[in-house]
Amino acid sequence: MTLNRRHFLGATAAGAATLSAPMVMGGSHAKPRVVVVGGGAGGATAARYINKDSGGDIDVTLIEPTRRYYTCFFSNLYLGGFQEMEDLGHGYGNLASQGVNVVHDWATGIDRDAKTVALAGGGSVPYDKLILSPGIDFVDGSVPGWDLSAQNAMPHAYKAGSQTELLKAQIMAMPEGGTFAMVAPPNPYRCPPGPYERVSMVAHALKANNPTAKILVVDPKPKFSKQGLFEEGWNNHYGGMIERIGPDFGGDNFTVDPAAMTVDIDGDVNNVDVCNVIPAMKAGKICEMAGITDGNWAPVNAADMSSKMDPDIHVLGDASQQGDMPKSGFSANSQAKVCANAVRGALTGSRVFPAKFSNTCWSLIDTNDGVKVGATYEATEEKIAKVDGFISQTGEDAALRQATYEESLGWYAGITADMLG
């Protein structure tokens, strides 16, 4: 799903035409208004479905600061050399041409009484229902010695784009036999298998270009997603290259020094050549600004993803605290559809169907060695609760692993089309 320039410009022009239409009819305040903040897997999907399914009966505005969205999912494959960064970038032209008002600006505040969203560029947008899908921000001070000002020396690369490109450039410039370090995040965080797929992809790149290099993972968690599958794969493909230090060996007691390029693990100072710091995470800042967070995340009702603090605000994806679902693009997309159905029902009286959620996370360990984990979920009074699940097995044959990888490529094409039209 890539747009060429001509297609993009055409789509934008068409979008501008529809953008002006409701204003002409406006004044009478005829149509209910939905504002979506954040154009990722949750927000873009919600905007697209509400717009599409309401057949023009709801005004949908999508506020997203970037003109080109780079998917965090598959960005590890860029590090491994399996994807081009350009192929991970997607514009909003199709959504605009389908009638969504796409506003490229930062949402800087929410007035819940006036029901308006303030924009960095000035002015504000009124809403009847607000959907927040801002993704994650980092918890200040969670990695001693590191803050956002150090993200060039020690990139997080956990919001895809320039950070990912920087990290890859640093990996490719590592001295022969050098050390790549990762500080893995504590739970809960975006994409549970993500750091470990990243370790696999970095190992794949180093094996080809710098085979005597080492990978050192500092991990405050005793265990992690798909651990058996990753460890089997690391042993099979990258024997001896990867060392992970868990909390039993001081992996929960570390500091970093971005100026000296050192990682201190339980008093043991390690010189490293690249350090990928993935800090602890919290809901995107706009949730905190809206006053709908409890601790680091925004609690929601499982049936419709509405905030427990405000029935007219819904929170999707990584930012929400919903229960059993992992923070993933697939989950956000799944939650967006349930939310879109509920919001549309509330605003226009259309039929509201029972919430059904699902998630699958594919990870690539090496060329044609794909694994996956997934589950289905339902809404209970208390939370989104897991119903059933599966995981790839260790020792699967090469054909199945390859089919799993190829399936993940199909999923990528599917979900990006499902989000962005």
Next chain:
Amino acid sequence: MFLSAVGGAALLLGVAYGVTTRQYRDAEIAVFERKIAVIEESRLATAETASREVELSDKVAELEAALATATEDLATATDALATATKRAEDAEATAAAAATQVAAAPSQEPAPEPATIVTAGVFGDADRGAEIFKQCSSCHSVGQGAKDRVGPHLNGIFGRRAGAHDGYRYSDDMAMMGSDGLTWTLETLNAYMENPKALVSRTRMNFSGLEQPGDRADVLAFLRQYSDDPANIPEAEPTAVAADRAIDPEILAIQGDPEYGEYLSSECQTCHQRTGADEGIPSITLWPEEDFVIAMHAYKEKLRPHPVMQMLAGRLNNEEIAALAAYFAQLDE
């Protein structure tokens, strides 16, 4: 002197005669001897001919016997061919008539299976089957409260090992077939109903058989309603045989709600593209509704092996599957 001369002459004559006679006899003996030799020769020749004749006639007999055997074989082969042809025709007819899916053969059966891949469009008619079953009901009962009568009750017959229903006294042959591995599947039941003795030689079921494949398919569809799961298929096997299988016609008859289907389909469209693109993940648009329903139930029953699909189909009820089928069938892209 004269006398003596005469006497001498006579003697001479006599001697001469005697000599002549002896010579003559010798000659005569020689002639006989030659004749005997000829006869002997002839006799030998005749004996040789006779023995040769015997030999040849043996050969002829042998050849005739061989011919007879060959003719017999030919007859047998012709019969076998006729039987095989009939079976093939019947199998085809059964396949066409009996929509109930063939339960895959239990793995311990090495015998080749007739390929009866069946589609939903030609499912047996359970209502008609109930009518036909009336001729069975003097001996067999089925349904709620069914009990063994002259014959065993038929609840749960699909998937049941032959001769294995506790409390009923089977014929020795039926019991043996059961211990040999005969299990009641669509296919074996179909064969048994066609000709009971073809499957179980001395069965006590005194019934000549249902000749029409369509009748059997209808009765099977009727009986299916009183069985749990006709298939015992290891879920990890490839989909080829197990792919599409028996679905209760009542499930196939459900009219799906396309609006609900559209909502449910949003979950499918995270992976399956609405445009029908099928790289890495198959297209699911524009399927005939029944094929869609059968496939989804095969995942739900874990007959098809994909874990994501097993999981997602597993929590869809019959109405939801029908709703999805109705929606996807009407997509006109």
